[in-house]
Amino acid sequence: MAAAAMPLEELERWLQARVDRQPIATSLAMLDGYVAAIVAGPVSMSPLDWICPLLAIDADAFNHGDTPEFAAIFAVALRHNDISNVLRPRPTSSSRCTGANPW
Known part of the structure; x- marks a missing residue:
């Protein structure tokens, strides 16, 4: 499956x-803030x-696809992609024409 x-x-x-396990995020708001910081941060980090x-x-939870932990990992990965798409700079019409970076 x-x-x-x-x-x-x-x-x-x-x-x-x-x-009780002390995750960094205990709510979706905290998760979103943390993920936004990861996306916007100056360095890439391993998931x-x-x-x-x-x-x-x-x-080891990354290795077991049929667990609640893996389902949570998958949800976080999708959330990461959603947040990344929102925060990603969009090219301006002038940068598309000239190839210049707008900032």
């Missing part, structure tokens, strides 16, 4: 239920380096 991303409402409940503490999971 293919792994599916955890729906955001379920992810919110899942995060709140893990408070293992930021998703594991974000969700308070072991790196």
